[in-house]
Amino acid sequence: MATGVEGRIVASGLTKVFGEIKAVDGLSFSVEPGSVTGFLGPNGAGKTTTLRMILGLAEPTSGTGTISGVAYAHLPAPGRTVGAVLEATSFHPGRSARNHLRVFCAAAGLPDRRADEVLDLVGLAQAARYPVRGFSLGMRQRLGLATALLGNPRVLLLDEPANGLDPEGIVWLRGLLRHFADVDGRTVLVSSHVLSEVEQTVDRVVIIARGRLIYEGRLADLEGASAGVVVRTPNPDQLRAALAPLKVKVSAGPDGSVAVLGATLQAVGRAAWEAHVELHELRAGSSSLEETFLRLTVDPADPPASA
């Protein structure tokens, strides 16, 4: 695949090792212009580390990240090409929102009025002259986004932008991001650890867990696959062996059942019948997208405590 497409983000074999821990492990994916892509994974999956490597803030142990075909540091005017927010904490508490933005207007060679424009855009005009220390998390998110938008970038990378926004703010953010992708044709990558938070915003998803790629593709395809088949059997190992030729994803359900993704009821039933596997239950799964996400990302060795 050509990497040089204007506005395309490409990670290829990105790996980051901290001491003994592989935070990101051979991660490859691409993010296309004109779409909103969700970058999903549980906390600690390596999302922020991946974004930091793509943005040149952290050096990959191996692999590369590129934007428009080049490493971030080699972009001709990165401040005007790429806008990024890594968690909503990058402010001096004693500096006003407006002055914060004007600092970076100066750094990027932008006119100062741009600071007021983006403050209007994110709905912070009223708070412009107050120090950031008094800002709520939602206001900080908006100011972070304003900072990213200063240079009117065609590529946006936002780390957990909905975190701390009220429901109204989430709807507003959704509209803004959709507009960027659909009308302006910009590239928008939004990370989140909660699928439902971005479910209605994104077209495509890149799902990672423990630093590895789990799923990359259209959200709609994930939804299609998410129904699956639920089987109950006293011999799950025999069932797995019987299903192996079908190239399906088999995982143990929380109640001792087995969930099969990527095959029809008929196919699973026939495979079990032919292999003489005793079944006690065979039904279509009714799992939601969120359940699919959990099943894909939860470490089998370390399941989350059930409520």
Place this chain on the structure above:
Amino acid sequence: MIHLLRAEWRKVTTVKLGWGMLLGAMALAALGVVAQIASNGVRGNAALPLSAAATQKSIAASASSAYLFAIVVGIILITTEFRHFTSRPTFLIEPRRGLVIVAKILIAALVGLIYGIVCAALTAAIMIPWFGAKGITIGWIDNGVLQSLISDVIVIAIFAVVGIGVGVLVRNQIAAVIGALVYLFVLEPLVNIIPVVQNVYPYLPGAAAAAITGATRGSGSSHLDALQGGLVLLGWGLLFAVGGWIFTIRRDIP
């Protein structure tokens, strides 16, 4: 580069810290000057009279103690970026990290120069009426008072640059500030009294600063002359600046 300089200057002027530290620097400088003049002639004080060249020079040189505030300001200018993660937008907008550090060093030097000039001017503003009231002439040129004041400015400015280097090496703000102060107040004077390492003492930053202004600082070791002291201190400033530059290029940005 001009963009980066403007951005770094705005970072200084849009928070209160720089002004607060300037007041601190002025207070420390004034304290030294006032204490020396007021205590002169008091019984038991062996210093020469106020009319003596050595006394006048020493009074003018005492303003250089404001370098403590300059190094702290330098440290804070850089470590505050890592503490509040403004390092992220900073290095996203300008990924050529070396340029950012150069801009920071130049702005720190400018801030240090301003601190130095203010403190030197304050010293003159205290000395002129006080000496006038006592009917003693200040030998600006003859007694080297002006030279001492200029030395104050240079010392204060260089220490602000050293502060940037310290802050880049030790990114933790509190550790960097405390480390620098412990070094200047405890470790360096300690070197001066331990016989084995005493010989290196004149080449340490605090001693070099003392050599520039001609201030006497402890005893038991030889001092450099003002020019040598200036070169040694400049060397320290460069060492820390280059070290900071290399470290920032190599390490991940938090």
